[in-house]
Amino acid sequence: MHAPVNLASDMAIRASNVTLSLGSNDAAVSILRGVDLEIPYDSSVALLGPSGSGKSSLMAVLAGLEQASGGTVQVDGLDFRQLNEDELARARRGRIGIVLQAFHLLPTMSALENVATPMELAGIEDPFGRAEAELQAVGLGHRLTHYPSQLSGGEQQRVAIARAMAAAPKIIFADEPTGNLDGTTGASIIDLLFERRAALGATLLIITHDPELARKCDRVIAMQDGHIVESAA
Numbered sequence: 001m002h003a004p005v006n007l008a009s010d011m012a013i014r015a016s017n018v019t020l021s022l023g024s025n026d027a028a029v030s031i032l033r034g035v036d037l038e039i040p041y042d043s044s045v046a047l048l049g050p051s052g053s054g055k056s057s058l059m060a061v062l063a064g065l066e067q068a069s070g071g072t073v074q075v076d077g078l079d080f081r082q083l084n085e086d087e088l089a090r091a092r093r094g095r096i097g098i099v100l101q102a103f104h105l106l107p108t109m110s111a112l113e114n115v116a117t118p119m120e121l122a123g124i125e126d127p128f129g130r131a132e133a134e135l136q137a138v139g140l141g142h143r144l145t146h147y148p149s150q151l152s153g154g155e156q157q158r159v160a161i162a163r164a165m166a167a168a169p170k171i172i173f174a175d176e177p178t179g180n181l182d183g184t185t186g187a188s189i190i191d192l193l194f195e196r197r198a199a200l201g202a203t204l205l206i207i208t209h210d211p212e213l214a215r216k217c218d219r220v221i222a223m224q225d226g227h228i229v230e231s232a233a
């Protein structure tokens with residue numbers, strides 16, 4: 001087993017020549033084809049690109065959900081390619097928050113439990129106190145004991161945001177977080193994500209098809225065919 005290597009880094013994310021192939025032999029598909037990327041701490045980045053260009057796959061690699069096939073991936077100073085699956089899971093805790101299009105809340109748990117339980121399992125101190133404070137911060141202080149089926153889509157995404165943010169992660173990954181919401185609700189979710197990001201001083205990488213949302217970010221990165229084809233501040 002490798003010990004996590006802690007590399008001095010001024011970048012939240014530093015990826016170099018990252019490749020990802022899935023499947024084996026004749027069925028292997030080349031999904032990421034040499035991605036180079038540097039994202040500073042406390043910044044926001046939009047990731048744009050056509051369907052199938054590799055945005056979600058790149059996010060999975062940078063979030064430590066998928067191991068790259070080649071290249072280097074440094075996240076908050078950790079060399080992800082040196083870590084095994086358990087070490088990656090530990091590295092994510094308290095460091096990385098993830099918000100997806102489908103909210104992925106556990107239906108048998110209240111809003112409070114959905115936010116607190118992952119922190120409890122990760123051994124983070126005072127998980128219920130932190131969960132309650134974060135649910136209040138996302139405007140759901142009055143919905144702590146509600147179950148997902150008793151919440152609107154927008155409210156469920158607020159719970160998912162609270163779950164991603166409650167452990168004060170340094171990096172937040174959001175994959176089309178408004179994809180299942182109507183325009184007005186989606187806009188309020190985006191405002192919330194940016195507000196909480198700023199409050200935490202976290203880095204936000206957000207996959208979106210919405211150019212207006214992309215303009216709110218410090219930087220826009222465009223992908224095509226597994227490559228970064230454009231990067232603009």
Ligand SMILES: Nc1ncnc2c1ncn2[C@@H]1O[C@H](COP(=O)(O)OP(=O)(O)OP(=O)(O)O)[C@@H](O)[C@H]1O
Pocket residue numbers: 022023029031049050051052053054055056057058
């Ligand atoms: N597990 C897998 N095995 C084989 N191919 C995969 C796998 N996961 C994704 N792919 C392929 O990798 C390519 C990139 O997929 P990815 O989901 O990263 O694209 P995307 O840019 O996020 O697309 P979208 O905007 O539609 O979500 C696609 O061609 C997809 O079919």
